[in-house]
Amino acid sequence: MAMWNPWRGCKKCSEGCLHCYIHKGDAKRNVDTNKIIRTKDFDKPTIRLKNGNYKMKAGIVYTCFSTDFLIEEADEWRGECWKMIKERQDCTFLFLTKRIERFMQCIPDDWNDGYENVVVCCTIENQKNADCKLGIFCKLPIKHKCITAQPLLEHISIEKYLDNVELVVVGGESDYKARPLDYSWVLDIRE
Numbered sequence: 308m309a310m311w312n313p314w315r316g317c318k319k320c321s322e323g324c325l326h327c328y329i330h331k332g333d334a335k336r337n338v339d340t341n342k343i344i345r346t347k348d349f350d351k352p353t354i355r356l357k358n359g360n361y362k363m364k365a366g367i368v369y370t371c372f373s374t375d376f377l378i379e380e381a382d383e384w385r386g387e388c389w390k391m392i393k394e395r396q397d398c399t400f401l402f403l404t405k406r407i408e409r410f411m412q413c414i415p416d417d418w419n420d421g422y423e424n425v426v427v428c429c430t431i432e433n434q435k436n437a438d439c440k441l442g443i444f445c446k447l448p449i450k451h452k453c454i455t456a457q458p459l460l461e462h463i464s465i466e467k468y469l470d471n472v473e474l475v476v477v478g479g480e481s482d483y484k485a486r487p488l489d490y491s492w493v494l495d496i497r498e
């Protein structure tokens with residue numbers, strides 16, 4: 308398992324972002340989260356050791372966990388990332404996004420029906436966003452799909468969007484002022 312953050316920073320874009328842990332962590336260090344910048348790890352997947360092997364080991368790569376892979380400000384950089392992802396067929400790249408509506412304008416020319424080594428997790432938190440975002444997500448050409456309902460803010464129904472979805476993750480919010488999660492909402496999703 309590896310982490311890869313080719314850029315950092317993010318902008319709040321939905322109800323679920325209210326207590327974003329990236330913004331909270333940055334605020335403590337006086338870092339402006341709204342500024343999206345490339346990191347020194349940009350090329351991480353393709354860096355090689357002296358013996359020619361990749362430095363980053365094969366396996367799952369948690370991608371953009373301190374940003375959003377589909378954020379507008381990274382449009383000029385994402386093409387290079389797709390090339391690295393394609394090169395590393397021994398890795399599975401998993402990213403979450405709250406910007407699934409941008410997906411089709413963010414994919415490479417040879418995407419076709421999806422790269423086998425990419426897992427896309429669409430994040431939702433309420434029924435409004437479930438209907439809007441999952442309505443888009445369920446039609447997208449992606450080989451491996453997950454739904455992340457976190458922070459779940461109300462009872463939601465997502466049954467009609469579950470075709471070809473491999474995993475649904477549900478979670479609450481972590482903050483002193485966290486909005487409550489009713490456990491019955493979680494059980495309903497499991498059912």
Ligand code: SF4
Nearest residue numbers: 317318319324327405
């Ligand atoms: S999209 Fe995710 S990382 Fe970006 S502000 Fe919202 S919660 Fe934070």
